[in-house]
Amino acid sequence: MNNNLPMITGLGYAIPSKAVTNTDLTKIFDTSDEWIYTRTGIKERRLFASDEEAFNLLEKVCKQAIANAGIDVNDIDIIIAASSMPVQLMPNTACMAHKLLGVRKNIPAYDFSAACSGFVYGLDIANSYVRSGMYKNILLIAMDNCSRYLDWTDRRTSILFGDGIGAVVVSAGDENDILSIDIKADGSIGDYITMPVNKGNCPFVDNTPTPQFLDMKGQDVYKFVTNIVPDYVTNEILAKNQINVDEVDYLILHQANQRIIGAVQERLGYDDSKVIKNIEKLGNTSASSIIIALGEALKERKIKTPAKAIVCGFGAGMCWGGGVIRIRDGIFKDANIF
């Protein structure tokens, strides 16, 4: 029997407390609920009210995922965190989780950056770790604090994003929950979404101040994503792995734009009950969006388990990735951890 198959055994997610509606945004620049909603499907987004709240929620989400997986914190062998817009660079998000969880062993903990594809990139990493026999229990976190990287005087970008955290536990077992997984990048169009880093004050090198905000060529991103993602889902995620579109129960796409979700839905011919969404209430929560959408749908019983779902992320880099996962019974029980 193969005991090195990746099983997704637990999930946790959290929604920050501070709600900002489209109407709130009309108070800081010239925009309207109608403009934002018709172009993006977003009505509201949630922001971490403070660093303290962000780390409190990180602790809760990780504990939820671990409790739902039915293991002890000290059974975790490695913590990896998809975080391109972290609350802080050091200590990184994974090491913060190591501390907050009170992990006794010196297990490895690191962050990686794959923007809004972070969760699917993380699934690919976890899949490889488990199948190679390297680690048995992996805590995969996806956490982005988008609001602190946005220019809140820029109505083109700040309307789109919200903050969020999700986590899953991937454990070695005898059943395969990652039925297909693929990740890709095209750095030649990296200028579609950019975010420079502060050049600091070193007097010996170029330290010309640079605006440290996320910038985006919105139309280029939109065209790129709507051109590649529908084909990618049907060819690379499904056909290449001999998975028929009707075998899959749900579509959980990165929550970037309702029109992008609609384009993929149309290609797959899925009715609304098969398409999991939360963009209206949360906006684009970057790496965490797929986990949060899945967690919410499980909590609200919109997903009947066991089930199979297409997951697909895309974002800055440009990078993208996706796969088909099995959603087993009981991965999210909404345990009251605190």
Ligand code: COA
């Ligand atoms: N409210 C009102 N007007 C706005 C606005 C806002 N929030 N943001 C931009 N505009 C204006 C622009 O200034 C421009 O006006 P002008 O023609 O007078 O110059 C006009 O609306 C059109 O701007 P444009 O940027 O071309 O809008 P768009 O139709 O491309 O829609 C997005 C903008 C961002 C909604 C759209 O490009 C998009 O969804 N892109 C994909 C973004 C995405 O998903 N990114 C994340 C990937 S992970």
